[in-house]
Amino acid sequence: MRGNCGEIFPRDSPQTKRFPQALSFQFMNSHIRKEIFTRFKAANPHPTTELEYGSPFQLLIAVILSAQATDKGVNLATRKLFPKANTPEKILALGEAGLQDYIKSIGLYKTKTKNILATCAMLIQHYGGEVPRTREQLEKLPGVGRKTANVVLNTAFGEPTMAVDTHIFRVANRTGIAPGKDVLEVERKLLKNVPREFGHDAHHWLILHGRYICIARKPMCAVCIINDLCEFKEKNLDMPSQERLNKLPPGIKTLNV
Numbered sequence: 001m002r003g004n005c006g007e008i009f010p011r012d013s014p015q016t017k018r019f020p021q022a023l024s025f026q027f028m029n030s031h032i033r034k035e036i037f038t039r040f041k042a043a044n045p046h047p048t049t050e051l052e053y054g055s056p057f058q059l060l061i062a063v064i065l066s067a068q069a070t071d072k073g074v075n076l077a078t079r080k081l082f083p084k085a086n087t088p089e090k091i092l093a094l095g096e097a098g099l100q101d102y103i104k105s106i107g108l109y110k111t112k113t114k115n116i117l118a119t120c121a122m123l124i125q126h127y128g129g130e131v132p133r134t135r136e137q138l139e140k141l142p143g144v145g146r147k148t149a150n151v152v153l154n155t156a157f158g159e160p161t162m163a164v165d166t167h168i169f170r171v172a173n174r175t176g177i178a179p180g181k182d183v184l185e186v187e188r189k190l191l192k193n194v195p196r197e198f199g200h201d202a203h204h205w206l207i208l209h210g211r212y213i214c215i216a217r218k219p220m221c222a223v224c225i226i227n228d229l230c231e232f233k234e235k236n237l238d239m240p241s242q243e244r245l246n247k248l249p250p251g252i253k254t255l256n257v
């Protein structure tokens with residue numbers, strides 16, 4: 001099932017200790033990759049971000065706020081913020097103290113406040129208050145890096161980008177779908193390896209899978225719908241409790257075992 005193998009990272013590097021798959025070239029069979037995404041699609045045909053938003057601008061602000069924070073925490077803040085201020089002009093009008101009042105429950109809120117206000121000013125000055133549609137323009141906005149740009153391009157504008165976060169990085173390495181030593185390598189391999197028909201939704205499936213099933217500690221391999229296709233050598237075959245399974249969101253399916 002596999003192609004050539006050869007070492008590409010030092011055996012003692014932090015990446016290879018955390019993700020031994022990154023040690024070698026591994027070419028998961030393309031049929032297996034297709035089967036993995038076919039199952040993800042059957043389980044959750046229309047996956048999307050768990051961030052709540054009503055426009056590309058709101059999504060951009062929510063993604064900036066989500067750095068090192070949970071989507072749940074961001075949603076709690078934006079549910080109050082967006083009804084009051086849902087355009088760059090209105091957020092600018094809140095001022096620093098006003099915006100901080102809405103987002104102070106979120107980590108790094110002081111830096112995020114400055115970035116959001118500067119981003120709003122740039123959107124007004126250069127883009128007529130709209131969110132630009134190119135990676136280059138997005139990455140020039142304060143607080144917007146490659147991952148944020150990828151989320152906006154994918155989720156607001158429908159492009160088949162891969163916003164590799166900690167969850168996708170873990171799932172891509174464990175499964176063997178796209179092993180890589182850093183997020184850029186995983187992103188590049190996902191863009192190359194994921195069958196085209198799944199390109200747009202792949203990053204949402206992988207994030208959700210990593211967030212709820214293939215979690216960092218004690219992944220739920222026993223009920224994972226791709227456990228027969230996954231190459232992870234240290235699968236956790238303990239059955240999760242019914243209570244834990246009951247807490248999974250509706251789009252997350254498990255094996256009936």
Ligand code: SF4
Binds near residue numbers: 219225226230
């Ligand atoms: S079998 Fe385990 S390691 Fe593999 S994808 Fe499923 S939960 Fe993750």
